[in-house]
Amino acid sequence: MRRPRRRDARYGRSVPELPEVETVRRGLAPWLDGRVVTDAWGDPSPKFVAASELIDHALGAVHRRGKYLLVDASHDGRPRELVIHLGMTGQLGADLDPDGPHTRAWWRMDDGTTLVFRDVRQFGRVSVVDAGDHAGLPTLAALGPEPFDPAFTGAALHRALAASRLRVKTHLLSQRPVAGVGNIYADEALWRAGVNPAARRVGPARAEALRDAIVDVLALGIANGGTTLRDYRGVDGSAGRNQSTLDCYGRTGQACNRCGDTLRHRVLDGRGTTWCPTCQSH
DNA sequence: GGCTGGCCCTGTACGC
């Protein structure tokens, strides 16, 4: 008989969520803005092959929308956009090996530097589109408000959650109520707000608390340079520091930092979920 | 139109 596998932080992967992508964006922006791509390569897979379309494009500002990186580009006056999703194991950097086994794309700049996209598990994606044309990226096209946008209020979150019968955590991960929340920060925010991840209805007061918790955990993540449990690295190769602040994610079997009860784990709509049965009873 | 579940993909941990 198989023993149940331990579920602790050693098994977690640090998936790039909003704080990690924002940290990458801040590293890329001063480097890429004003550069011209002189050569490029993309893995033949449909997920990455578009990378080579960026040859001879001038690059501009680097934006972030949810977990997507958007790099302004132009060619012969035609405004275009490089869209990168890091997936689960995607890394961008200048110090990565362009010939490495998990390199999926690279772009050589006119100053001799090379931006490399490494993605071991190939859940990431690279697209080159006309600026603002996100029709081929349905999740990006349907993203909810940015969490730091003034429009993202408790009332707005309550309305969004009330419009669906999805479990609250599943709904958050869909990116529709708010952009950028992934598994780690969803668990953390729900724990902070005392909301059961399996709940299908969240009242106005709890939605307000959840909104505040989402903003707080994401802001803390950004301030700490992201969460690194295994894969995530910033553009300069440095690890994030946010993992030491986690109260819930990856702490299955440990005592809740608020009530002392034992944190539990379950699979919710296919996603591993850690929660406190006492603090998050409903 | 909304929801559910399966698929993609590979490194790692663990059982045998």
Added chain:
DNA sequence: TGCGTACAGGGCCAGC
């Protein structure tokens, strides 16, 4: 020691 299997999960898509 080595092999086989389960597991991690964001986004997409088919089916209901």
